[in-house]
Amino acid sequence: MKADLHSHTVLSDGALNVDQLISQAKRTGLDYIAVTDHNSTHSIPAARALGEELGIHVIPGVEINSVHEASDTKPHLLCYYPADVKKLQKKLDRYLEYQRETKLSMYEKLMEDYPITKEQLFEAASESTTLYEVHMMQVLASLGYTGTPIGELHRELFSSGSKYKLAQKDMTTREAVDLIRSCGGVVVLAHPGEYKNPMLMEMLIEEHLLDGLELNHPRNGRHTKEHIESLSKEHDLFMTGGTDFHGLYTKTPYPIGSFLCPEEGLERLKAAGKKANREYFESPRQQDTEDQ
Numbered sequence: 001m002k003a004d005l006h007s008h009t010v011l012s013d014g015a016l017n018v019d020q021l022i023s024q025a026k027r028t029g030l031d032y033i034a035v036t037d038h039n040s041t042h043s044i045p046a047a048r049a050l051g052e053e054l055g056i057h058v059i060p061g062v063e064i065n066s067v068h069e070a071s072d073t074k075p076h077l078l079c080y081y082p083a084d085v086k087k088l089q090k091k092l093d094r095y096l097e098y099q100r101e102t103k104l105s106m107y108e109k110l111m112e113d114y115p116i117t118k119e120q121l122f123e124a125a126s127e128s129t130t131l132y133e134v135h136m137m138q139v140l141a142s143l144g145y146t147g148t149p150i151g152e153l154h155r156e157l158f159s160s161g162s163k164y165k166l167a168q169k170d171m172t173t174r175e176a177v178d179l180i181r182s183c184g185g186v187v188v189l190a191h192p193g194e195y196k197n198p199m200l201m202e203m204l205i206e207e208h209l210l211d212g213l214e215l216n217h218p219r220n221g222r223h224t225k226e227h228i229e230s231l232s233k234e235h236d237l238f239m240t241g242g243t244d245f246h247g248l249y250t251k252t253p254y255p256i257g258s259f260l261c262p263e264e265g266l267e268r269l270k271a272a273g274k275k276a277n278r279e280y281f282e283s284p285r286q287q288d289t290e291d292q
Contacts, residue, residue, distance in 0.1 A: 003032035003261040005059060005269075006078065006190065006214065006242025010127040012037035012063075013134045015247025017127065021256065022050045022058065028257040032266065034061040034242065036078055039092045039099070040129045041085045059273075060085070063190060064092070064180070066173040068204070071197040075204065076190040077176050078214065078240070081273030083184030083280040091179055095170060096130040102168035103131035109164050110136060110157070116143065133158050134249045150251050177209045184280025186272045188212040188240050193224035201227070205235050211272055216241025216259040218252060238268035 008014030009021050016024065018035065025033040033056060035043040044060045051058035064077045082088045107121050116139050124138040125131050136157075137149040146153040157164050171179070180187050189210055192201055204210050213228045214220070216239075220228070232239050241261040243254050261269070 001031045001263055001266060002029060002257065003034075003057075003059075003263075003266045004030055004242050004245070004257050004259065005032070005034040005061070005080070005240050005261045005266075006036050006063070006217070006259075007033060007245040007256060008037050008063075009035060009043055011040050011042050011129050013128070013132040013246060013249055015249050018043045018046045019050055021245070022047055022054065022056065025256050026054045026056045028255065030056060030257050032057040032059060032261070033256075034059040034078075034080060036061040036063040036242075037129070038063050038132075039065060039096050041082065041089045041092070042129055044085060059269075062088070062092070064176045065095070065170045066176040067170050068173040068200070071195075071200045071203050073195045073197050073200050074170065075173050075195065075200065077173070077180065078188040078190045079180045079183075079185040080188065080269060081184070081186055081277060082180065083277045085183070088179065088183040088185070091171075098169040099132075100130045102166050103133070103136070106133075106158075106164050106166050107131070107136055109166075110140075114140065114143075114145070116140070134246075137249075150249055173204065173209060174207070181276070184277045186211045186269065186276050188214055188269075190214050191217045191219050191244065192228060193217065193220035201231055205231065205237070210237060212238040212240055212265070212269065214241060215239035215262065215265070217244060218254055218259060219244075238272065239265040240269060241265070 010017050035047045037043055041062045047058045059080055061080045066075050068075050120139045125135040137154050141149050177187050187210055213232055215228050239262055241259050243256055243259045245256045
């Protein structure tokens with residue numbers, strides 16, 4: 001079974017809409033796909049409906065931004081199979097608004113140095129659930145300031161220390177994991193190879209915050225993958241994989257289906273999702289809510 005469990009659409013910072021992504025996944029020969037937009041579950045209904053129509057399994061998912069102070073990192077958590085999407089999105093909406101405010105402030109700084117307008121930004125982000133740097137780059141690219149949306153100019157403008165780069169508010173990793181589990185979801189650490197603290201995985205495992213680790217990813221090198229395999233075996237975690245597909249809005253683009261989930265990891269993820277959902281629906285709090 002071919003499964004790509006990390007992808008993004010125009011609802012966050014990807015290039016394709018949901019229909020285009022699911023259709024392309026089918027043409028590529030995938031059996032499973034997960035759409036994991038940042039802090040947004042809004043793709044789930046449409047993705048599932050089209051997946052059923054086309055004969056491709058859609059695993060509901062979302063990628064949640066977080067902050068882990070002890071490791072001085074900002075882990076991204078892949079949530080799969082959330083049972084209570086409404087509750088999950090209600091909390092995430094707050095952080096989408098925080099992000100919108102931060103990115104708008106960043107864009108206003110850009111407006112001081114470039115002849116650009118807010119209307120151009122809002123048009124670029126018209127299909128998204130919030131504002132992203134990629135939308136700012138779309139504006140600049142359309143006006144001829146760069147021919148590569150995610151390239152040298154993006155790095156110059158938005159690298160750490162740039163006057164245009166502002167910190168945004170995200171929930172703590174503990175808060176994010178507690179939220180995911182309270183909604184009947186499963187937690188996987190996204191792209192472990194890109195975090196600056198080499199002990200992050202051990203720290204999160206020690207805090208009992210992970211169910212799995214993303215093994216196959218464009219930014220996981222050989223050493224990182226060996227580390228993931230060792231930790232997964234030692235702590236009985238399952239391993240997943242995905243392309244982290246954004247279309248052309250990434251430094252090094254790859255087609256959907258370039259990085260796949262190991263088959264054993266897929267089966268264990270599906271089993272973990274069923275278990276988490278069952279525990280959610282059987283919980284006393286959930287049963288009390290249904291009885292009201």
